[in-house]
Amino acid sequence: MSASLPLVDIPFDRRHTCWFCAEPCAHQFDYHALGHCPHPSLAVPACKECLQIAEKAPLSSIWDCHSAVKDELMRRYAKHLAIGENWTQEELEESDFSCKVFEGFKKSAWFMYQVAKERVSVAPWPLSLKGIPLDTAGFGGGxxxxxxxxxxxxxxxxxxxxxxxxxxxxxxxxxxxxxxxxxxxxxxxxxxxxxxxxxxxxxxxxxxxxxxxxxxxxxxxxxxxxx
Ligand SMILES: [Zn+2]
Incomplete structure (x- = not known):
């Protein structure tokens, strides 16, 4: 692993979490700024899965790259995400199903849904390098x-x-x-x-x-x- 690029500032409560999906992480993604990239080359903490996706989709800025990672996670976990469509947390907690099948569902499938949901919906923390915020103007959203x-x-x-x-x-x-x-x-x-x-x-x-x-x-x- 090269440690050449400057790592972005990491908020205290986001230490050891992936910038893309907020899962615990041990890697970092090096973004090499090219051409018209609006920010300098930098590194963000990343989990293994997001790192692999990000490396294939640098696009024109780290923020575009973030959207690409999110889209790909949504595609990969479409089935997990679909689990939640028919149930709300409340319904699950209030339901008095006591059979083993339902307990199993709550423990595994619902858990997978929650993890997937959290990963695709978490907002990345605003980037800064050595305390200087990066200008995101025109680079968020659609x-x-x-x-x-x-x-x-x-x-x-x-x-x-x-x-x-x-x-x-x-x-x-x-x-x-x-x-x-x-x-x-x-x-x-x-x-x-x-x-x-x-x-x-x-x-x-x-x-x-x-x-x-x-x-x-x-x-x-x-x-x-x-x-
Ligand atoms: Zn991740």
Missing amino acids: FEFDGVQFSSLAKAVEHYAKMLGLDKAFLHQLLAAVGRDRFGYAVRIARINIVSTAVVKRQVLRDILAEQALDYDSIGNDSLDDE
Whole structure:
């Protein structure tokens, strides 16, 4: 495990819990900021499962990545989550079923439901590095593209990758490089590389990052205040 990236500040009551799902955790997820990422590279505590999901879906910021992890947890635990749909906690506690079958249900299935429910609904704590809060403006919640509203950037990627037969991992990497504001551009690049090899795709990513670095240089540190 590399310890190179700065770990975000961890609230006292969230020590040893996963930033994504609040389960106890022993790992950390390194987020390498690329291109237009609105925050510096950083690390957040993560459980093993969230870590594995997050590594496949960095998207254009740690917050987009969080939505992607949540979506995937919901997909994986859809059955567990469905358990709760027919019952409320009160109903369960008040019910005077005493048969073994029902007791078993309360102990196992209901417990699994509660764990799954908690994991997908917990809000991540606001991120800060060495006491300085990260600006989340424009990076929470939904994502709109081409007039269609998605619940998250990850959902939009899911949709377009499926609809156009794109390499989802590549589209994720492109978005990490160009940022969510250039979603259409990322989709176009993914489309023209639909039959490209992994080597070509890596080169495309390198070219894009190099090009952007040049753009930054040409803008340089010129202030924008002299009109
Ligand atoms: Zn987790």
